[in-house]
Amino acid sequence: MQPDEILDYLIPGIMLGALYAVIAIGYTLVYGVLQLINFAHSEVFMVGAYSALLALTWIDPSSNPTTFMSVLLVAAGLAVSGTAGAATAFTLEKVAYRPLRRRNAPRLAFLISAIGASYFLQNLAGKLFGRDSRALPTVFENKKVFSVFGTQVTILQLLIVCAAVLMMVGLDYLVNRTKLGLGIRAVAQDAETAGLMGVDIDKVISRTFIIGGFMGGIAGFLFGLHLQLSFTMGFLPGITAFAAAVVGGVGNIRGAMMGGMLLGIVESFSSPIFGESWRYVSAFAVLVLVLMFRPTGILGERLGRSA
Amino acid sequence: MSAAESMGADAVGLTKPAATATTPRKKMLELDDLHVFYGAIQALKGVHIEVDEGEIVALLGANGAGKTTTLRTISGLLTPREGEVRWRGERIDGVPAHHVVGLGIGHSPEGRRVFPAMTVTENLNMGAFRFKSVPRAELDRVFELFPRLAERRTQLAGTLSGGEQQMLAIGRALMGQPKLLLLDEPSMGLAPLIVAQIFDIIREINEQGTTVLLVEQNAAQALRLAHRGYALETGSVVLSGPADQLLSDPKVREAYLGEGA
Ligand SMILES: Nc1ncnc2c1ncn2[C@@H]1O[C@H](COP(=O)(O)OP(=O)(O)O)[C@@H](O)[C@H]1O
Numbered sequence: 315m316q317p318d319e320i321l322d323y324l325i326p327g328i329m330l331g332a333l334y335a336v337i338a339i340g341y342t343l344v345y346g347v348l349q350l351i352n353f354a355h356s357e358v359f360m361v362g363a364y365s366a367l368l369a370l371t372w373i374d375p376s377s378n379p380t381t382f383m384s385v386l387l388v389a390a391g392l393a394v395s396g397t398a399g400a401a402t403a404f405t406l407e408k409v410a411y412r413p414l415r416r417r418n419a420p421r422l423a424f425l426i427s428a429i430g431a432s433y434f435l436q437n438l439a440g441k442l443f444g445r446d447s448r449a450l451p452t453v454f455e456n457k458k459v460f461s462v463f464g465t466q467v468t469i470l471q472l473l474i475v476c477a478a479v480l481m482m483v484g485l486d487y488l489v490n491r492t493k494l495g496l497g498i499r500a501v502a503q504d505a506e507t508a509g510l511m512g513v514d515i516d517k518v519i520s521r522t523f524i525i526g527g528f529m530g531g532i533a534g535f536l537f538g539l540h541l542q543l544s545f546t547m548g549f550l551p552g553i554t555a556f557a558a559a560v561v562g563g564v565g566n567i568r569g570a571m572m573g574g575m576l577l578g579i580v581e582s583f584s585s586p587i588f589g590e591s592w593r594y595v596s597a598f599a600v601l602v603l604v605l606m607f608r609p610t611g612i613l614g615e616r617l618g619r620s621a
Numbered sequence: 622m623s624a625a626e627s628m629g630a631d632a633v634g635l636t637k638p639a640a641t642a643t644t645p646r647k648k649m650l651e652l653d654d655l656h657v658f659y660g661a662i663q664a665l666k667g668v669h670i671e672v673d674e675g676e677i678v679a680l681l682g683a684n685g686a687g688k689t690t691t692l693r694t695i696s697g698l699l700t701p702r703e704g705e706v707r708w709r710g711e712r713i714d715g716v717p718a719h720h721v722v723g724l725g726i727g728h729s730p731e732g733r734r735v736f737p738a739m740t741v742t743e744n745l746n747m748g749a750f751r752f753k754s755v756p757r758a759e760l761d762r763v764f765e766l767f768p769r770l771a772e773r774r775t776q777l778a779g780t781l782s783g784g785e786q787q788m789l790a791i792g793r794a795l796m797g798q799p800k801l802l803l804l805d806e807p808s809m810g811l812a813p814l815i816v817a818q819i820f821d822i823i824r825e826i827n828e829q830g831t832t833v834l835l836v837e838q839n840a841a842q843a844l845r846l847a848h849r850g851y852a853l854e855t856g857s858v859v860l861s862g863p864a865d866q867l868l869s870d871p872k873v874r875e876a877y878l879g880e881g882a
């Protein structure tokens with residue numbers, strides 16, 4: 315790799331990292347309030363992509379949209395995938411986790427339930443949408459917008475990074491500046507005491523799933539804008555984003571953002587440096603390395619809290 | 622065998638508190654024959670306790686006697702298998718904790734349980750969570766009662782000293798504007814000077830109109846502060862009466878104040 319090629323890999327890496335960060339936040343938020351890894355979050359992502367496929371094909375299946383149509387399609391894709399992701403996560407919590415919580419089930423039961431829900435959703439999607447890969451209809455022509463030191467930045471890259479940054483800024487505001495955010499943080503730090511203060515713990519947990527699901531669903535749509543959809547499409551980005559959440563310190567929102575960005579960039583650079591076949595190995599190599607030196611992740615100091 | 626076991630509740634002759642001479646009693650909280658379990662373990666075995674409007678009532682007892690369990694049952698964190706919790710005549714057992722606080726029952730839990738990664742101000746805001754917005758006057762009052770908290774508003778609660786965390790836990794409970802304040806061992810692990818300060822403030826809070834149910838192992842100090850007291854032993858009330866009578870009772874002194882007979 316030549317020095318002047320760095321940006322050719324950095325920019326796609328940032329795009330990928332932004333997506334991982336948005337997905338990783340979904341894992342980390344839920345872990346924060348429930349100390350549970352919601353392994354079905356990867357399927358929330360997949361549902362987001364397929365819901366956008368349904369909506370966009372219904373609106374305009376033509377392959378040459380006008381500018382106005384492009385804007386409309388992007389807006390519709392964001393709205394539909396966010397809503398579908400939120401609804402899926404909300405239902406998941408109600409059906410797969412809440413009954414276990416009511417019965418004070420052991421942690422292993424939650425894990426099994428999560429994996430079960432994940433496979434259920436995957437195979438349901440396979441049944442409904444077919445087991446072959448699908449592609450979203452053309453939403454816009456992926457033109458170059460501007461160039462940075464000779465490296466072109468495309469509309470798609472710009473859209474993904476902007477959407478991700480907007481969601482993260484919005485989330486940061488919500489968590490740190492609103493009453494719901496105060497409730498989420500209180501439940502994450504000490505759920506029982508939060509209850510004593512008047513926080514309806516169930517409501518906070520439910521809304522946390524909704525927020526994470528909204529972001530995960532949108533990530534699915536954005537992902538589908540440049541790669542194929544399939545019923546197993548959630549697996550690799552999901553597990554990578556989960557690794558990102560752990561690298562950043564699971565339960566820590568800013569950690570998830572950092573971890574996602576780090577793994578996205580590492581993944582992007584690993585193919586020119588080590589070869590394409592190492593692409594998906596790199597993220598997990600980083601995971602192992604970080605955990606060797608900081609078992610609680612980069613920003614994680616809270617992991618030992620409930621131990 | 623402890624003194625309390627040997628004499629039983631009637632030995633003090635005062636299972637029922639004497640009504641104060643001037644004001645008529647106004648029952649606020651009644652615990653009626655509470656039986657509470659943790660799985661198969663029975664922690665409360667038919668507890669009767671009453672708290673009247675305006676009082677400070679001390680709930681004494683050794684480690685494991687069931688004091689914390691009693692407070693947690695009042696707050697709705699635990700549901701009794703038998704018996705009732707009545708708040709101003711209405712049953713509230715089984716009401717979830719986040720609704721109980723709305724009735725006017727504030728709880729400063731055992732071990733303080735401040736939110737460590739929140740600032741002092743955010744912790745106090747949490748205490749007012751049941752309100753739409755944080756009551757400004759209440760915040761001022763808490764900072765007046767605890768000037769040390771005012772100096773440390775932006776500090777993370779996890780970095781406060783034990784005494785400051787205890788003040789924060791009490792202040793946080795006050796932010797919900799409780800009619801009844803449940804305090805679970807506010808003196809635990811604190812230096813005598815700080816304990817004295819905190820007890821002075823509890824008196825002040827009571828004089829400003831808040832009823833207090835005070836759980837303590839520190840019996841002497843609690844009884845000097847309280848109007849009445851109850852003693853729990855392995856899940857049952859074994860003693861009760863006006864605080865000064867309990868304080869001067871030789872058998873109480875032996876069992877709870879660590880004096881030889
Ligand atoms: N979470 C729990 N699970 C099982 N037993 C408990 C639990 N909490 C308390 N206990 C038991 O209940 C009894 C009363 O405990 P507690 O109310 O904490 O006493 P105190 O506050 O007076 O020290 C003790 O025997 C204790 O071991």
Ligand SMILES: [Mg+2]
Nearest residue numbers: 688689690731
């Ligand atoms: Mg206790």
